[in-house]
Amino acid sequence: RMISRPLHLLAKQMKQLRAMDASKVCDTDRPSRVCSVCPRIAIKEIADVMNGFAKLSRSIECFARFVPETVVWNIVNGTRRARRMYVDKRVVSIMFSDVKDFTTISERLSPQDLLFVLFVYLSEMTRIVELFEGVVSEILGDGLLVFWNTPGDVEAHAAKACAAALAQQRALVALNVDLQQRGLPTLEIRIGLHTGDV
Secondary structure, eight states: OTTHHHHHHHHHHHHHHHTTOOTTOOOOSOTTBSOTTSOBOOOHHHHHHHHHHHHHHHHHHHHTTTSOHHHHHHHHTTOGGGGSOOOOOOEEEEEEEEETTHHHHHHHSOHHHHHHHHHHHHHHHHHHHHHTTOEEEEEETTEEEEEESSSSOOTTHHHHHHHHHHHHHHHHHHHHHHHHHTTOOOOOEEEEEEEEEO
8 A cells, every 4th residue: 555555646647637637736845745645755755756846846837828828738748740840731720919098098097006907807818718719829018919719629610709808898898897996097999800812
């Protein structure tokens, strides 16, 4: 049990990482324990392997915050194409959105208020895009550049892009109520969509 129990836990955590769920992977800098809820690990080498795996999992989780999850998943799973540059011609839906008159708005706000407005706006818009299987490629100040059907396949991507744009407009109504209650300016957004070969 001294060997099998920690190895069983490690195998379970490896499966979670393959599913891109590092949230349940234990993490510690103390080699004698994996975490407070995991069994005490008496064999130093097993503890070292588990701690190393936990650090690897956290690194992959951080990497996935900046790179589309599909790309990270392909790298983690050893997909051959993920290890080199390649170009495919595909039909992709692209969205660009920005805040109308954002420069004027930003000139009237304190740095703290500007940061708050940008944070709540971009967080909500990004959440909606991801809900409709879009991948945020870039955040350009107040603008978002979003792709559907790349790098991974997305069925009915044009419809999902349109649905995301409509959901963003609806969410903006509630967001503006919150901003107004805080004495901050309300926002209007402009959204452009296109589907075609890239």
